Amino acid sequence: MPIQDQRKAGAGRYLRLRRDIPDWLFTSAGVIFPALLILVWWAVTELGLVRPLFLPGPGDVLAEGVRQAREGILWADASVSIYRILAGWLTATVLAVPIGILMGNFRLIEGALEPLISTIRYMPVVALIPLSILWAGIGDGQKILILFLGTFFQQVLMVMDNVKTIDMNLIKAGQTLGFSNREILVRIILPAAAPGIWDTLRITIGWTWTYLVVAELVAANEGLGRRIMDAQRYLATETILFGTLFIGFLGFLTDYFFKRTGRVLFAWNRQRG
Amino acid sequence: MGALLTLDGVGKTFDVDGKPVAAVDSVDLAIAENEFVSIVGSSGCGKSTLLNIVGGLEEATAGEVRIAGKPVTGPGRDRGFVFQGYSLFEWKTVAGNIRFALEKSRLSRAEKAERVEHFIDAVGLRGFENAYPGQLSGGMRQRVAIARALVYRPRILLMDEPFGALDAQTRGMMQELLLRVWGDHKVTVLFVTHDVDEAVFLADRVVVLASRPGRIKREIRVPLARPRPYDIVADPGFVAIKREILSDIREETLKSMQLALGSTERSLY
Numbered sequence: 243m244p245i246q247d248q249r250k251a252g253a254g255r256y257l258r259l260r261r262d263i264p265d266w267l268f269t270s271a272g273v274i275f276p277a278l279l280i281l282v283w284w285a286v287t288e289l290g291l292v293r294p295l296f297l298p299g300p301g302d303v304l305a306e307g308v309r310q311a312r313e314g315i316l317w318a319d320a321s322v323s324i325y326r327i328l329a330g331w332l333t334a335t336v337l338a339v340p341i342g343i344l345m346g347n348f349r350l351i352e353g354a355l356e357p358l359i360s361t362i363r364y365m366p367v368v369a370l371i372p373l374s375i376l377w378a379g380i381g382d383g384q385k386i387l388i389l390f391l392g393t394f395f396q397q398v399l400m401v402m403d404n405v406k407t408i409d410m411n412l413i414k415a416g417q418t419l420g421f422s423n424r425e426i427l428v429r430i431i432l433p434a435a436a437p438g439i440w441d442t443l444r445i446t447i448g449w450t451w452t453y454l455v456v457a458e459l460v461a462a463n464e465g466l467g468r469r470i471m472d473a474q475r476y477l478a479t480e481t482i483l484f485g486t487l488f489i490g491f492l493g494f495l496t497d498y499f500f501k502r503t504g505r506v507l508f509a510w511n512r513q514r515g
Numbered sequence: 516m517g518a519l520l521t522l523d524g525v526g527k528t529f530d531v532d533g534k535p536v537a538a539v540d541s542v543d544l545a546i547a548e549n550e551f552v553s554i555v556g557s558s559g560c561g562k563s564t565l566l567n568i569v570g571g572l573e574e575a576t577a578g579e580v581r582i583a584g585k586p587v588t589g590p591g592r593d594r595g596f597v598f599q600g601y602s603l604f605e606w607k608t609v610a611g612n613i614r615f616a617l618e619k620s621r622l623s624r625a626e627k628a629e630r631v632e633h634f635i636d637a638v639g640l641r642g643f644e645n646a647y648p649g650q651l652s653g654g655m656r657q658r659v660a661i662a663r664a665l666v667y668r669p670r671i672l673l674m675d676e677p678f679g680a681l682d683a684q685t686r687g688m689m690q691e692l693l694l695r696v697w698g699d700h701k702v703t704v705l706f707v708t709h710d711v712d713e714a715v716f717l718a719d720r721v722v723v724l725a726s727r728p729g730r731i732k733r734e735i736r737v738p739l740a741r742p743r744p745y746d747i748v749a750d751p752g753f754v755a756i757k758r759e760i761l762s763d764i765r766e767e768t769l770k771s772m773q774l775a776l777g778s779t780e781r782s783l784y
Contacts (some may be wrong), residue, residue: 288579366583409600409602411598411599411600412602412603412604414570414572414590414596415596415598415602415604415663417572417589417590418570418571418572418590418591418592418594418595418596418664419592419616419618419619419663419667420590420591420592420619421619430604433604433606434604434605434606436606440737450680494577508606509647510605510606510607510647510649511605511606511647511649
């Protein structure tokens with residue numbers, strides 16, 4: 243546990259390298275700082291320092307959100323986008339977890355796949371939109387394909403690393419206890435790597451969210467990303483801002499869900515060290 | 516004759532940048548049933564490699580290891596292994612870790628449960644059987660590892676610097692605990708350490724390994740009576756044995772330092 247030094251008075255004691263601060267302060271800081279930013283934003287727009295076209299006030303953005311919610315657009319957009327995110331991310335995960343585990347354990351499989359995946363990982367997903375239309379049409383499949391492409395190649399390498407960093411002696415212990423390779427893979431390596439893999443899933447679903455606008459760039463009628471792109475045509479700045487912030491908010495909720503669930507699933511991992 | 520574990524010309528050569536480097540070289544050793552043998556040597560002398568070969572976790576490139584006359588070809592349940600780190604299954608409780616080791620045994624459910632209970636008591640973890648390893652101290656974690664390695668009743672217990680990461684006081688307690696468990700359960704122990712006090716305190720016989728390549732430099736019997744009190748380390752008989760081993764190890768350490776120095780000099784030019 244980090245130590246709190248009671249002797250040092252004043253704010254200085256909260257700004258010491260790597261020292262812990264009280265929980266209430268940590269939480270309040272996370273609320274107060276964004277609140278201050280909103281206050282500055284509000285002041286700047288209220289005082290007329292920028293034109294509303296460039297930056298509408300927080301009130302206008304909120305009003306836009308209320309309008310979308312009332313008209314039912316928000317729910318329709320969100321549900322279709324969440325569906326695409328989940329479908330793309332789940333497809334990626336279902337493939338990346340087993341492939342990553344195999345790559346992390348068998349050098350031959352790593353040797354065969356790693357250079358290829360590392361190359362594809364750097365290819366811009368946006369550039370693949372024309373191909374994705376050719377392959378998957380212009381329906382939901384195409385959007386899901388883009389989200390998949392943006393997620394899978396990062397995910398698989400991270401899962402491989404999660405597996406590689408587990409203690410080699412756990413595998414040796416399994417061997418001395420008489421377990422087969424398959425049993426060691428499923429009953430030792432997988433649970434040992436699970437907290438790390440869960441973190442990878444949490445981080446990568448964040449990346450899936452960031453690809454939403456790209457995914458809904460072409461031939462989409464609904465979706466949070468589509469709404470933002472449409473608003474660009476009419477210079478509806480408050481719609482753009484609201485949409486962007488709302489995606490961020492959903493991302494925040496996703497992250498929170500993963501963190502809480504992880505804490506329950508891997509309760510044994512908490513008091514480590 | 517009568518030896519349970521025999522090493523016959525055991526050697527291991529690694530390939531480093533295309534050049535063969537001998538880690539272990541022609542080790543001959545015969546260990547009797549229920550004997551406690553310590554292997555000491557300076558770091559990097561190949562003592563862990565040797566233990567891994569006996570455990571069947573690494574293959575020897577020369578010679579043969581036999582247990583009761585049968586050649587070792589891989590890991591097996593006639594040997595238990597305690598590793599240097601705390602290699603526990605963190606997602607299983609103390610009892611769960613110990614029980615997991617019994618999964619491949621043909622005992623009935625009731626017998627397994629009884630075994631687990633017995634070993635929880637034997638290593639003094641009663642009251643912690645439902646704790647997760649993450650909640651335990653280093654010494655307690657290593658007790659779980661010992662119970663896990665003994666619960667399926669292997670004939671040989673292989674220990675690779677098991678107490679190396681513990682503080683001096685805990686280490687002393689763990690050594691006494693190990694001797695007690697060994698006395699109660701009659702198992703043959705091969706114990707690798709770089710701590711000379713530990714090696715002498717525990718063993719019937721200490722094997723000193725020379726470095727690069729690891730080969731047996733000397734074997735010393737430890738004729739001190741058992742049970743050994745913790746303050747035996749101050750006993751003149753103990754000190755005499757310790758002094759001999761220390762001078763051996765110092766000689767080896769100096770040799771390997773000169774070797775290392777020599778190779779740095781060479782690489783400078």
